[in-house]
Amino acid sequence: MGQGFITLTRKEILRFWKVSLQTLLAPLISTLLYLVVFSQVMGQRPSPYGGVSYAIFLVPGLVMMAMLQNAFANSSSSLVQSKVTGNLVFVLLAPISEGEFLAAYVAAAMVRGMMVGFVVWLTAWVFIGGVVYSPLWVMVFGFLSIGLAGVLGVLAGISAEKFDQMAAWQNFLILPLTFLSGAFYSIHSLPTAWQIFSRFNPFFYAIDGFRYGFVGASDVPPMESLFVVAGSGLALSWTTLVLLRSGWRLRP
Amino acid sequence: MSESLPAIEIKGAQKNFSGLQALKGIDLQVETGEFFALLGPNGAGKTTLINMLAGLVRPDSGVLRVMGHDVIRDYRAARRALGVVPQELVFDPFFSVRETLRLQSGYFGLARNDDWIDEVLDNLQLMSKAEVNMRALSGGMKRRVLIAQALVHRPPVIVLDEPTAGVDVELRQTLWKFIRRLNTEGHTILLTTHYLEEAEALCRRVAVLRQGQVVTCDSLEGLLRSCNAPTLEAAFVGLLQQGVD
Numbered sequence A: 001m002g003q004g005f006i007t008l009t010r011k012e013i014l015r016f017w018k019v020s021l022q023t024l025l026a027p028l029i030s031t032l033l034y035l036v037v038f039s040q041v042m043g044q045r046p047s048p049y050g051g052v053s054y055a056i057f058l059v060p061g062l063v064m065m066a067m068l069q070n071a072f073a074n075s076s077s078s079l080v081q082s083k084v085t086g087n088l089v090f091v092l093l094a095p096i097s098e099g100e101f102l103a104a105y106v107a108a109a110m111v112r113g114m115m116v117g118f119v120v121w122l123t124a125w126v127f128i129g130g131v132v133y134s135p136l137w138v139m140v141f142g143f144l145s146i147g148l149a150g151v152l153g154v155l156a157g158i159s160a161e162k163f164d165q166m167a168a169w170q171n172f173l174i175l176p177l178t179f180l181s182g183a184f185y186s187i188h189s190l191p192t193a194w195q196i197f198s199r200f201n202p203f204f205y206a207i208d209g210f211r212y213g214f215v216g217a218s219d220v221p222p223m224e225s226l227f228v229v230a231g232s233g234l235a236l237s238w239t240t241l242v243l244l245r246s247g248w249r250l251r252p
Numbered sequence B: 001m002s003e004s005l006p007a008i009e010i011k012g013a014q015k016n017f018s019g020l021q022a023l024k025g026i027d028l029q030v031e032t033g034e035f036f037a038l039l040g041p042n043g044a045g046k047t048t049l050i051n052m053l054a055g056l057v058r059p060d061s062g063v064l065r066v067m068g069h070d071v072i073r074d075y076r077a078a079r080r081a082l083g084v085v086p087q088e089l090v091f092d093p094f095f096s097v098r099e100t101l102r103l104q105s106g107y108f109g110l111a112r113n114d115d116w117i118d119e120v121l122d123n124l125q126l127m128s129k130a131e132v133n134m135r136a137l138s139g140g141m142k143r144r145v146l147i148a149q150a151l152v153h154r155p156p157v158i159v160l161d162e163p164t165a166g167v168d169v170e171l172r173q174t175l176w177k178f179i180r181r182l183n184t185e186g187h188t189i190l191l192t193t194h195y196l197e198e199a200e201a202l203c204r205r206v207a208v209l210r211q212g213q214v215v216t217c218d219s220l221e222g223l224l225r226s227c228n229a230p231t232l233e234a235a236f237v238g239l240l241q242q243g244v245d
């Protein structure tokens, strides 16, 4: 990874930083609103895991949801914007390899995801309190999951040629996957059909494993989640890299 | 680098866009140090050919080289050797002029490039706009930045795709002075323009493209002689009429 990668990463970070009202503050507020509303409404219900209050159960799921959505939004919307306005040409003219290109967009997406996630968690920790059962699991799942979402964002960004196609990705894939991921509930509380559906959703494993790092309990063993998250991340990165190398939609 | 190495080498370049044959087998060679004009009516395929050289469009078949580097197999070296001013007026609204040029330098592996950036800004009379956001620039100013961006990495081969469209007289003169200087310093220049007096004044060799084919490729004098025309414009009009069945 050379100077080209460093510069492209820096540019992508500057891009969201310069509009941080929209890219950092807005998601922060919406996530905190979820937190307030759900912990108030659902707080009386028995917690999915014994010994852990619903609010404590909820926080890791919301943090992960915010991280996933923001990492995805960063790489995808930056790419679509650059394609529509035509300024992606400046990157495409440069001696930057497909690997560097992918890595730079994903790295910047991860930085944004982590910033949003960290502030949400910190705020929740101040007002609700909380525990960290295993910082290592938290970091492993945090890192891999935002990486996965960032790669998915790159894939969406190169495939979408207009803003409405991007909106379709958001509404028909990302939103359902993040909401049906067990962020608000344990999947054991779902009807069997939905439980099975959740088992095909990598974001479910991201949240379940991440939550395990905080509360020490989970719906599936963390090793299984790690396997799924890392595996789908690798498969998706490979697919994206192959598409980039083929020039699909970027170099017609 | 040997004297005889061509700056641009294109052999049998073909490109179809969903049925439309944009380029029908182009052979073209531009020698190092030349000031070369690529002319042709709208839709002839000039931009497509340039985009292929730059790696922005993939050829269906054919070989393209910049300073001897294959634009696909050896794309890093080929792109480092090439500076392209795109035809479309594109810019990144998030950044100022100087930020834009620093980023472009970084993409080309240059972490510290401020001396050269200042020189380019100065030569394109952009110094007073250096800290202005791209969004706030007029069209002509944006065009100047596009030109500056193509030059940040001091490419030996410079391709200008209609650089003077929508540009005032003053910039045209300063731009050509600067580009001429780069040419005398050894940079190879490939220019497309619809202002034929401009091409006539600047270029020593000319290729004319029509419907994806090279109609002629000759020295300026040779072209005027063979067309028996007093000006490039007269020769150009004659050539295009000849071709019409």
Ligand SMILES: Nc1ncnc2c1ncn2[C@@H]1O[C@H](COP(=O)(O)OP(=O)(O)OP(=O)(O)O)[C@@H](O)[C@H]1O
Pocket: A252, B017, B018, B020, B022, B040, B041, B042, B043, B044, B045, B046, B047, B048, B049, B087
């Ligand atoms: N991405 C694309 N998809 C489909 N058709 C394309 C694409 N790019 C170019 N074309 C077509 O290829 C032909 C050549 O276009 P090109 O832009 O190379 O012409 P040009 O010589 O640069 O014209 P101008 O002088 O107007 O800039 C045109 O018919 C154009 O419509």
Ligand SMILES: [Mg+2]
Pocket: B046, B047, B048, B087, B161
């Ligand atoms: Mg053109």
